Amino acid sequence: MVLAQLDGSISRAIQQMSNATIIDDNVLNECLNEITRALLQSDVQLKLVSDMQTNIKRIVSLHDLTGGHNKRRIIQQAIFTELCQILDPRKSSFTPKKGKASVIMFVGLQGSGKTTACTKYAYYHLKKGWKPALVSSRAGAFDQLKQNDATRVKIPFYGRIAVEGVKRFKKENYDLIIVDTGGHHKQEASLFEEMHQVAEATRPDLVIFVMDSSIGQAAFDQAQAFKQSVSVGAVIITKMDGHAKGVGALSAVAATKSPVIFIGTGEHIDEFEVFDVKPFVSRLLDILMSFVQLPQKLFEGNLTLRMMYEKFQKILKRDSIGQVLSMLPPKSAELTLNDHEKEIQAKFKSYVTVMDSMTDEGKQKMLYIWFYFLNSAREITIESNSFFFPRASGRRVREVMGMLELYKDIAKVRSKLGEMGGIGALPRSMMMKQIGRICGVPGA
Numbered sequence: 001m002v003l004a005q006l007d008g009s010i011s012r013a014i015q016q017m018s019n020a021t022i023i024d025d026n027v028l029n030e031c032l033n034e035i036t037r038a039l040l041q042s043d044v045q046l047k048l049v050s051d052m053q054t055n056i057k058r059i060v061s062l063h064d065l066t067g068g069h070n071k072r073r074i075i076q077q078a079i080f081t082e083l084c085q086i087l088d089p090r091k092s093s094f095t096p097k098k099g100k101a102s103v104i105m106f107v108g109l110q111g112s113g114k115t116t117a118c119t120k121y122a123y124y125h126l127k128k129g130w131k132p133a134l135v136s137s138r139a140g141a142f143d144q145l146k147q148n149d150a151t152r153v154k155i156p157f158y159g160r161i162a163v164e165g166v167k168r169f170k171k172e173n174y175d176l177i178i179v180d181t182g183g184h185h186k187q188e189a190s191l192f193e194e195m196h197q198v199a200e201a202t203r204p205d206l207v208i209f210v211m212d213s214s215i216g217q218a219a220f221d222q223a224q225a226f227k228q229s230v231s232v233g234a235v236i237i238t239k240m241d242g243h244a245k246g247v248g249a250l251s252a253v254a255a256t257k258s259p260v261i262f263i264g265t266g267e268h269i270d271e272f273e274v275f276d277v278k279p280f281v282s283r284l285l286d287i288l289m290s291f292v293q294l295p296q297k298l299f300e301g302n303l304t305l306r307m308m309y310e311k312f313q314k315i316l317k318r319d320s321i322g323q324v325l326s327m328l329p330p331k332s333a334e335l336t337l338n339d340h341e342k343e344i345q346a347k348f349k350s351y352v353t354v355m356d357s358m359t360d361e362g363k364q365k366m367l368y369i370w371f372y373f374l375n376s377a378r379e380i381t382i383e384s385n386s387f388f389f390p391r392a393s394g395r396r397v398r399e400v401m402g403m404l405e406l407y408k409d410i411a412k413v414r415s416k417l418g419e420m421g422g423i424g425a426l427p428r429s430m431m432m433k434q435i436g437r438i439c440g441v442p443g444a
């Protein structure tokens with residue numbers, strides 16, 4: 001089960017419990033069984049899940065409350081806390097110090113995204129003023145490293161014998177020496193053997209286990225196998241931008257007893273984020289939705305995000321925005337949108353991508369949440385908000401916010417047009433100006 005489904009199952013279970021008039025043992029058990037089923041289907045280890053269930057029951061029975069509302073809140077809080085506990089090994093990983101040479105070794109299966117993660121980790125630190133260098137313990141990876149963004153951002157690499165690379169970079173006062181391991185071994189045993197030898201020779205301060213988020217069933221065993229072979233101290237989950245969304249993180253943390261420190265959210269060098277337990281779990285639980293109740297009429301008869309999505313898709317299917325515009329009244333002399341066609345196409349494309357990553361329910365929820373914040377006039381920051389969004393990526397959040405701004409503008413223009421008697425009632429130049437403004441055309 002991928003996270004999107006798990007997310008839905010857990011929210012549904014909580015919602016069902018919230019709908020019950022009285023929260024008794026039966027309702028609680030049903031809710032917990034549903035969550036247990038969802039977690040097990042998402043490959044979370046049985047022991048973790050059953051411990052979690054026991055703990056939640058213990059916490060809830062400690063609070064012998066009569067008020068249904070309080071009880072619901074306490075159950076939700078207990079589920080939240082327990083999932084956070086699974087992801088928090090209560091042990092922080094080795095923290096390198098700027099200016100003092102640290103050797104960080106990356107391990108993981110072939111194709112897990114190790115080399116990419118090495119480069120991203122180096123770049124992340126480079127931007128923070130560190131002096132990182134990359135070392136590859138495998139012959140074949142020299143080219144790969146050379147090809148990737150490391151070259152562009154001028155992070156040096158050494159692609160022959162790892163121990164020599166480490167020695168050289170230590171001598172040259174690099175403070176973060178990142179060792180990429182594991183070539184294309186046919187046998188797992190030879191991969192582990194190589195890892196072991198590299199660890200012996202380079203004596204890393206920290207070993208990071210890199211795991212593909214879509215690993216599924218195998219997550220726990222794989223993480224444990226690596227832990228038994230080298231002393232893993234931290235985990236990086238890659239490809240969190242894909243379809244399977246890192247529920248295996250729960251298992252990897254449990255198997256290695258090490259924290260997840262970063263997640264990879266794309267192929268590019270800057271698509272890398274510090275992992276934060278609470279937003280991750282919040283997203284799993286979708287807690288907010290259980291208490292954000294907004295009047296349905298806000299959306300009735302109005303432009304919905306779904307309608308906007310369908311419109312955008314149609315626009316993108318056409319050859320050009322210009323064709324769409326040509327269906328409107330003749331072009332105004334003041335504004336030629338064709339000049340900005342590429343820009344507008346790209347923007348629409350990015351919005352459609354964002355919306356593609358949302359379920360239908362998500363599209364609706366996003367609006368609820370957004371209006372909720374608007375109505376309560378609360379300041380929204382990217383951090384406090386990141387769990388509402390498909391992935392807690394800064395870029396993604398900005399895209400979502402941009403998309404919602406656009407939605408608001410289109411909705412406003414639509415209602416204005418309605419008041420004035422429809423599209424034809426708007427003066428031509430004003431119409432073009434509005435469209436230009438909506439599409440973010442400079443000067444419109």
Ligand SMILES: Nc1nc2c(ncn2[C@@H]2O[C@H](COP(=O)(O)OP(=O)(O)OP(=O)(O)O)[C@@H](O)[C@H]2O)c(=O)[nH]1
Nearest residue numbers: 110111112113114115116238239240264265266267
């Ligand atoms: N979408 C996405 N792709 C990623 C991410 N991280 C890595 N990749 C891609 O996954 C593929 C494998 O990544 P590598 O970094 O070569 O993996 P590796 O573990 O070093 O693999 P080997 O060199 O075969 O051992 C490449 O195509 C990467 O671009 C990520 O966070 N998101």
